[in-house]
Amino acid sequence: MRSRKALGIVGLLSLIALNGCGPPDVQYGPATAANAATKSSVGLSVSDDRSSEHGRGAAQIGQVRGGFGIPQGVDDKKPDVIVKTVTDATTDALHKSAVGVQSGGPKKLVAKVKEFWFDGFMGFQATVTVAYQLTDATGKELWKAEVTGKAGDSMMNSSAKEVAETLLPKALADMATHASEQFNTPAFQQALAM
Numbered sequence: 001m002r003s004r005k006a007l008g009i010v011g012l013l014s015l016i017a018l019n020g021c022g023p024p025d026v027q028y029g030p031a032t033a034a035n036a037a038t039k040s041s042v043g044l045s046v047s048d049d050r051s052s053e054h055g056r057g058a059a060q061i062g063q064v065r066g067g068f069g070i071p072q073g074v075d076d077k078k079p080d081v082i083v084k085t086v087t088d089a090t091t092d093a094l095h096k097s098a099v100g101v102q103s104g105g106p107k108k109l110v111a112k113v114k115e116f117w118f119d120g121f122m123g124f125q126a127t128v129t130v131a132y133q134l135t136d137a138t139g140k141e142l143w144k145a146e147v148t149g150k151a152g153d154s155m156m157n158s159s160a161k162e163v164a165e166t167l168l169p170k171a172l173a174d175m176a177t178h179a180s181e182q183f184n185t186p187a188f189q190q191a192l193a194m
Contacts, residue, residue, distance in 0.1 A: 024164035025077040026061060028085040028172045030092040038100035040192055042109045042134070044090060048082045049112035049131070055082075061168060062118035062126070064160045069121060074160045082116045085168075086130060089176040096176075097183035099192065106137050107192060114146070118167050125152040126167035128175040132182070134191050143191035145182045149175025 050056040059075040061082070066072065078084065090111050091101050110133045118126035127150050134143040151170030155163050182188060 022161065023075055023077045024061070024161045024168075026081050026085060026164055026168045028088040028092070028169055028176075030088060030095075031173070031176070032092050032095040034095070036095045037098060038095070039098045040107075041100040041102040041105050042094070042107045042192070043103055043105045044087065044094075044101045044109050044111065046083050046087045046090065046111040046113065048116075049114055050082070050116060054115060054117045061116060061164055062160075064163070065121045071119075074118075074164060076164070082113050085172055086111060086113050086116070086128070086175075089128075089172045090130070090132075090179060093176040093179035094183055096180040097188075099183060107142070108135050108137075109133070110135060115148075116168070118164060118171075120152075120155075120163075122156060123152060123154045124163050124167055125150065126164075126171040128168070128171045130175060130179065132179065134188065136194070142194060143188050145188075147175055147178040147182055149173065149178060 048056060055061060059079045059081055060073050061076045062074045063071040064074060090109070094101055112131045114131055115127050115129040118124055127148060129146065129148040131146045132144060133141055135141055149171045151167045151174060153167060155166065
């Protein structure tokens with residue numbers, strides 16, 4: 001009986017340690033100046049299109065596991081973290097490709113977030129996947145691509161807050177790099193010029 005209580009207390013203490021002090025506040029830091037020269041502009045629309053198992057429509061951004069490997073969900077401090085950070089990362093990727101963002105333009109870049117998640121136990125992995133579609137004023141698809149950014153680390157003695165605030169911004173930066181590569185392709189540039 002005592003050992004069962006001791007195990008329960010150890011498990012509870014593990015969860016408390018993993019959660020750290022307060023919820024995470026994931027942010028994206030742009031790599032390109034906001035006033036970078038642009039050749040053209042697009043409207044931008046970002047939506048949270050994740051599966052229900054990975055927090056769709058909620059601020060849930062991942063999970064950690066206690067001493068017994070039982071998962072516990074982790075919510076960000078801001079309910080709009082997914083849309084906000086992916087908007088920032090996409091805007092940065094567009095700026096890196098000399099494309100500005102403006103509302104009401106003739107072309108619109110629709111970004112559907114398919115994955116924004118971190119998970120792990122002995123080591124952690126964060127993944128951000130976004131499906132992009134460029135449309136004209138009528139909504140006709142001109143171009144599409146899906147990009148993924150990843151980041152991982154052991155971070156065994158880190159809180160959920162530290163893991164989220166370290167790995168998700170790195171995964172967002174990796175995703176922005178891959179998005180910029182796509183925005184620099186002839187296919188995207190030609191679709192933008194149509």
